[in-house]
Amino acid sequence: MTGAVVARTERRWWLRSNASLAGVLVLIGAVSLVGATVSDRFLSVGNFLNVFEQTTDLALVSIGQTLTILSGGIDLSVGSLISLTSCLTSGLINNDPNRVIAVVIGVLALGTLVGFVNAGLVVALRVHPLIVTLGMGAVLQGATLLYALGPVGRVPRGFNFLAYGRIYGLPLGATIAVLLCLLIALLLRYLPLGRQIYALGDDANAARLVGLRRTRILMLVYGCSGFCCAATGLYLAARFGVGQPYTGVNYTLASITPVVLGGTLLSGGKGGVSGTLLGAFLIALLNNLLNFMDVSKHYQLVAQAVIIMLAVSVYVERRRTV
Amino acid sequence: MSERLTTSAELPRAIAASWSLLRLLGRFGMILILPVLLGLGGLLSPAFLGASNLSNLLLQFAPLAIVAMGQAFVMIVRGLDLSVASMMATAAVIATSLSGSAGGIAAVFAATLAVAVAIGVLNGLLVTKRQVSPFLATLATMILLQGFRFAYTQGAPSGNVPPLLRLLGAGRFHGIPYDALVLLALAAGLAVLLHRSAFGRRIFIVGGNPMTARLFGIRSDLVMIGCYVISACLAATAGLILSGYVGLVDNWVGQGYELDSIVACVIGQVSLQGGRGSILGALAGSAMIVIIANEVLLLGLPIQVQMIIKGTAIVIAAALYARRQIGLDD
Numbered sequence: 001m002t003g004a005v006v007a008r009t010e011r012r013w014w015l016r017s018n019a020s021l022a023g024v025l026v027l028i029g030a031v032s033l034v035g036a037t038v039s040d041r042f043l044s045v046g047n048f049l050n051v052f053e054q055t056t057d058l059a060l061v062s063i064g065q066t067l068t069i070l071s072g073g074i075d076l077s078v079g080s081l082i083s084l085t086s087c088l089t090s091g092l093i094n095n096d097p098n099r100v101i102a103v104v105i106g107v108l109a110l111g112t113l114v115g116f117v118n119a120g121l122v123v124a125l126r127v128h129p130l131i132v133t134l135g136m137g138a139v140l141q142g143a144t145l146l147y148a149l150g151p152v153g154r155v156p157r158g159f160n161f162l163a164y165g166r167i168y169g170l171p172l173g174a175t176i177a178v179l180l181c182l183l184i185a186l187l188l189r190y191l192p193l194g195r196q197i198y199a200l201g202d203d204a205n206a207a208r209l210v211g212l213r214r215t216r217i218l219m220l221v222y223g224c225s226g227f228c229c230a231a232t233g234l235y236l237a238a239r240f241g242v243g244q245p246y247t248g249v250n251y252t253l254a255s256i257t258p259v260v261l262g263g264t265l266l267s268g269g270k271g272g273v274s275g276t277l278l279g280a281f282l283i284a285l286l287n288n289l290l291n292f293m294d295v296s297k298h299y300q301l302v303a304q305a306v307i308i309m310l311a312v313s314v315y316v317e318r319r320r321t322v
Numbered sequence: 323m324s325e326r327l328t329t330s331a332e333l334p335r336a337i338a339a340s341w342s343l344l345r346l347l348g349r350f351g352m353i354l355i356l357p358v359l360l361g362l363g364g365l366l367s368p369a370f371l372g373a374s375n376l377s378n379l380l381l382q383f384a385p386l387a388i389v390a391m392g393q394a395f396v397m398i399v400r401g402l403d404l405s406v407a408s409m410m411a412t413a414a415v416i417a418t419s420l421s422g423s424a425g426g427i428a429a430v431f432a433a434t435l436a437v438a439v440a441i442g443v444l445n446g447l448l449v450t451k452r453q454v455s456p457f458l459a460t461l462a463t464m465i466l467l468q469g470f471r472f473a474y475t476q477g478a479p480s481g482n483v484p485p486l487l488r489l490l491g492a493g494r495f496h497g498i499p500y501d502a503l504v505l506l507a508l509a510a511g512l513a514v515l516l517h518r519s520a521f522g523r524r525i526f527i528v529g530g531n532p533m534t535a536r537l538f539g540i541r542s543d544l545v546m547i548g549c550y551v552i553s554a555c556l557a558a559t560a561g562l563i564l565s566g567y568v569g570l571v572d573n574w575v576g577q578g579y580e581l582d583s584i585v586a587c588v589i590g591q592v593s594l595q596g597g598r599g600s601i602l603g604a605l606a607g608s609a610m611i612v613i614i615a616n617e618v619l620l621l622g623l624p625i626q627v628q629m630i631i632k633g634t635a636i637v638i639a640a641a642l643y644a645r646r647q648i649g650l651d652d
Contacts, residue, residue, distance in 0.1 A: 125641035138633030145626040266455045301469030308462040313452035
């Protein structure tokens with residue numbers, strides 16, 4: 001009998017701690033239901049794989065953004081870093097298949113390095129990450145425009161496999177995003193450094209008193225975010241076939257929405273990457289639905305805003321009652 | 323007996339006096355750097371301190387400063403307002419689309435004011451009644467306004483900027499831009515409201531410690547909603563002025579002002595954690611941003627370099643002035 005009680009409380013505990021995750025799933029279900037009434041093609045496997053494919057870019061950035069927000073910070077340099085890395089990718093490869101591997105590695109390393117610099121500045125200057133990354137964003141955008149004022153270079157034909165390729169029917173880019181998400185989720189759960197991210201985000205002062213090394217944690221967090229941005233930059237270069245200096249502009253603020261939709265607290269310390277992935281999927285699904293309904297791009301923005309407002313208002317109510 | 327009373331009364335005051343110079347410097351340090359920046363600008367390029375350039379500086383300073391003052395109100399009650407830039411563009415679109423109508427300029431002001439108040443109230447309600455994080459609530463209203471704006475203009479706004487706004491945005495009165503005069507009047511009024519009125523005192527209490535505010539019987543929700551309304555109205559004003567300055571309207575008037583105004587406030591020692599800040603700080607922070615941008619331009623550097631220098635300067639300025647308030651003294 002006690003076993004049953006324990007099981008029930010455990011189940012309830014799971015529901016409570018994953019309330020926001022359940023929230024996104026409910027919203028995804030609701031959007032799917034509406035979609036099913038709009039068109040019978042909406043609920044097909046093919047369409048869902050399409051949506052999955054369209055989630056890739058947002059999912060990649062937001063996974064990195066989740067870590068910075070969990071640690072109590074934020075990364076506002078993502079947009080510029082994406083622009084820079086996508087320009088560098090196509091500009092440096094410049095249609096030469098032999099350079100692909102070197103450039104991909106170099107770009108990923110550059111993204112990570114930028115993240116390290118962000119973390120280093122936050123620690124060394126003791127300035128809020130919001131300001132540091134905002135400044136970094138301006139610097140990177142300037143650097144991008146110094147490198148190229150318009151679309152630059154070209155990627156070889158095979159490179160767009162990253163964006164359009166399918167392996168066993170699964171879109172390659174999106175699958176990579178999911179694997180990355182899984183990796184980071186495991187890291188957050190099982191590595192001490194992962195747990196420390198939560199501790200730091202929950203209470204920076206307590207984390208300091210316990211003796212956690214803020215520098216090391218922030219290096220990991222912002223490094224990951226930079227890496228994810230570089231991956232997004234690669235993906236976008238593959239998708240468009242060319243790098244554009246303003247391609248990342250909208251991702252700066254857009255990357256935050258899936259994080260919060262997925263139930264991660266903006267103040268840090270609570271949440272996770274799986275929610276973010278679902279949040280990104282929800283946004284792509286919503287846009288897909290609105291396309292099916294022939295809603296103009298303009299009203300898609302309105303719908304997106306309303307969904308954000310609804311979702312976050314509902315979560316808070318739940319959080320308050322817990 | 324009476325002597326003891328005076329000493330005990332004098333003692334804390336003496337301590338306070340010895341600290342006050344440092345505190346004053348800490349408080350007004352960001353204003354001291356302005357003359358330095360101006361002098362540096364004069365050294366780097368002689369044209370910088372010329373009357374026409376200073377007048378230009380004032381002209382560009384006003385819209386950012388107006389937005390930053392509103393941002394300061396919101397930041398003091400522990401908020402952020404990302405919807406200001408979208409509000410600015412919306413005000414500009416309203417101005418041009420209504421300028422030909424019967425009501426003329428009065429209709430423009432009325433419609434703009436109505437939209438601004440509605441947006442401010444929406445932001446405030448989301449933040450207070452639904453406890454949505456300000457970042458997200460204002461992000462959502464930003465997207466909402468953008469969506470409506472694009473739907474309304476079909477992506478290509480048309481119409482002319484009303485002459486009065488042109489005068490306000492680009493006109494000069496004996497060399498002094500009209501928008502600077504508007505700014506001066508607004509700044510004086512808002513400074514009194516924030517620093518000398520009961521409402522202003524409540525703003526600081528709500529921002530400093532919501533629990534205390536509740537125990538005092540302050541209706542925090544109303545105070546916070548008020549701050550968001552003030553911010554939206556100021557953003558709308560800045561949008562009208564900026565559309566007059568630019569002389570034409572597109573869907574992106576004011577783009578970048580949301581982040582610039584936050585940076586201006588942070589440089590001006592408005593705390594990101596709430597509870598601290600001043601109108602003077604917001605003004606000084608805005609001035610610094612405008613001066614740096616102007617200096618880079620006068621040096622004839624390409625726009626890309628300007629972005630790089632601006633980004634660096636923001637971080638350095640924040641490192642110099644803003645770290646105390648973050649409270650990470652390790």
